[in-house]
Amino acid sequence: MEFVIAKDELIRALARVQGIVEKRSTNPIIANVLLEVGEDGMKVAATDTEVSFVGRYACEAARPGRLTLGARQLYDIARLVPTDTVSFNLPEGSLQMEITSGKSFFKILGLSADEFPAVPEPGEEAGVLLPMASIRELIDKTLFSISSDDTRTGLNGAYVEAKELEDGTVMRFVATDGHRLSLCGRPFTGSFGEGRSLLLPKKGLAELRKLIDDGDGDWTANFGDTQASFRRGSICFSMRLLEGDFPDYEQVVPSSWQRRVMVQRDAMIAALRRVSILASEKSHPVRFAIINGGVTVTARQPETGEAHEEVEAQVEGTDLEIGFNARYFRDALAALSTDVVMLEIGDSLSPCLIKPGDGNSDELFVIMPMRLE
């Protein structure tokens, strides 16, 4: 294998895989990145066996070949070499890659490409077309609700299905950690499959999210039986589908309310941020006193003191006191994009529904209250 590649192109290729390669595995090869050079350029692949990445990059190929090299080391070399182009040469039958840049020379021992795990890379066939804004919002509005606790694997990912609504079909992502739930539907084109559903793992979605902002353009998704692949231009990101049960989420979304509150999103977030300074430790319990004309948010620490703030609101229904984890509430409010948000609440022990004030888009958040003493 012998090729010359632009330094910038090499850096871009390697930067993307740094979050994917697994450094702590007992299998050293997955800390490596696969370089495969052919007539059409260089393919770079990385995997931790759960998620994987394949990108194609331009290079001047003199002689084809493949080898895996330590991802971290190669990235450091790429960033620091003194020239704008870098030459790679792997002598026939050798596993030692020679890298030359101006007067710098490196020789690194790699591992045979034959031992690298197979990295899925579906063909060009049309899958589901997801506009960039759709895929970005689907992830942003659900990722934070995915459970990090590995005791129930079904909750460690986003549940995905196609949903037919009045004004068209959306792809829906739903996530929950058992205390709160995020739901977001966004338009797509293509066929997802009637009655089909699947689970996308948290790490995969978090890595995919980074790639989305890394470039521009819509994404094509292919959902296989065990893998989901997302492709944009020359890069393809795949993740293994999560196995597990996801709860019947529609049952959890309240369909009626006794109190409805319309409130300015920014004002509410700011109030929660200030008040929860005095909320005790991890779960930041805060009390919402909902009365006509406003919501008073109170936090209290027995040893330290308390804080409260009144936020103007339009309230329908009777007065109510209810407790929430302030962080859950802020996460949901921050994920909404409208200026005004709507809270629908039953009683002090039943779920609270948070929706965009205009009620237009297919998104909502459900937060379970905390029991107040």
Place this chain on the structure above:
Amino acid sequence: MVAKVRLLDDSVINKIAAGEVIERPASVLKELVENSVDAGATRITVEVEKGGRALMSVTDDGCGMSREDALMSLERHATSKIRSDEDLFSIDSLGFRGEAVPSIAAVSRFELTTGEHGADVGTRLVVEGGEVTVLEDAPSPGGTEIRVRRLFFNTPVRTRFLRSPRTEMAHVVDAVHRLSLAAPHVAFRLIADGRRLLDAPRADRLETRAAAVLGAKTAQSLVPLQAERAGMRLEGLVSKPSLSRANNGGLYLYVNGRFVKDRTLVGAVLSAYRGVLGRGRYPVVVLFLDVPPDTVDVNVHPTKVEVRFVNSSEVWRFLGGAVSDRLASVGAAPMDEASATDVAEDPEPSGEAAPFGFGPAVSRSPPRPFARTLAARAMDAAPPPDSGDPDPLGFAAEAAPPDASRACTARAAAWSSRPRDGDGWGGRARPRFSDLRLLAQYDAAFLLCELDGELMVLDQHAAHERVVFERLRAGGATAQRLLVPELLELGPDRTAAVAERAGPGLSELGIEVSAFGDGTLALQGVPRGLAAARVRAALHDLADLLAEATPTPEDLRLELAGLLACRASVHAGDTLEPAAVRTLLAHLDGLDDAFACPHGKPTLVRFDRADVARWFGSAR
């Protein structure tokens, strides 16, 4: 003459839980002194050198043994005190396992001189590492004299677990105090390295003995108590509200004459003092509870400090009620802060104590809330004996934090009767955990840290368990409701037990449950930061527990906190990021009892530079 010592039937042996009897010098002495008491001694002299490692001797004027008996006593499970299965369930004497003497003889140079009353010639026998090396006639000492030298000489691993002579001595003193309080009619003398630490003449009354052991001033604040109900008898001394301690080392509780650490009993006593003593203060009590032998199982643990009652809630009510009534009759009003001096923090063992070489304390650090957990080490660092601390008893107090030992005595005893070390800072101020510099995580289980030139090793599970336990125990946790209730199929009985009996306690901890249809329990809310699945696992444990026992609400709450803490803590094998370690250390700083996990295992062991240097055979 009929031989009094007999071999137990195999079936009896099988009923006796196997286990180590001999943990440390103090346990040797306990076994030997109990034998002396059982032999009808009126005078027992205990001599100890170098914390018991060099020499321990127990001399009594009891009934003595024939040569046949003496030899027989070296057979495992040879005991003169018990003969058949039925007997095992009606145990009236103190020792019965028949393991003690052979166990001791197997790990020491053991010398026994004994003779029966009236006989001129007795027997002398020497056993080294279990082998009888000398068996000869000797002048009868009119009782039995046992000398144990070089304990653990052939078990280097056990030697490693021995602490410094001072620490071991503290345990010895503790053990002798416990034994002597239980037998006022027997004169006790304890001599350590040539100094008389205790000289308690025969006494008719417990008060007299208490004055000799606990100090005259303490004894003045004790009032007698007697009560009887439904076959149970309670007798002893309880402290007036004017006397209190910062730890539970003043709780001398005995069941059928045997010293026990039983959470039912401790809980009952403390509940009686609730509202009488301030928070974090503990009474001094010497209480003897007699219950029919068949209503108590003393065979729970080889060292026999733990018992199990057939009906623990009845015992709880009886004991708590009796102490409560007695306190009411001395007009114990909620405590007056000003009058509640730290008597036990600054005790004088007794007026008679001074001649034994104990002067008044010359240097005493102000009472610190953690002082009780530092007992053993404090002994190490105490000034020389002449000016030393006159309260070996206090120092020898239960090393596990009082509440923890109450919560989890059962398992504490099973795992390790007390934290072995690492919980003491001598006379120095308690270090801040957050000042520890993390060096590394070892085996994904231990945190190696450095502070002021010392190597500190933390058990990450024990430390985190303590943090979670305290958080839970504080109660008033806010339940975060679940979107979808977790359903536990426990069966009708267990579901009802958990929902009805444990429901209120659970909600205190931030757990909401309700019976959900037939034999299914719905978990509807969990405390902050705890995954539903972990709570679920703890509820299963709880259901098992409730199927077997009827704990008091207080015990139940502590038990639950313990179960949850164990389930919810990091375990060995969890890799911790440095940031997580820092958070853990900071949390430990906020706790009074940070040096032991809720089960009494130590959270931290420290080695100074000299310790480490010794590993490499260098002197410094």
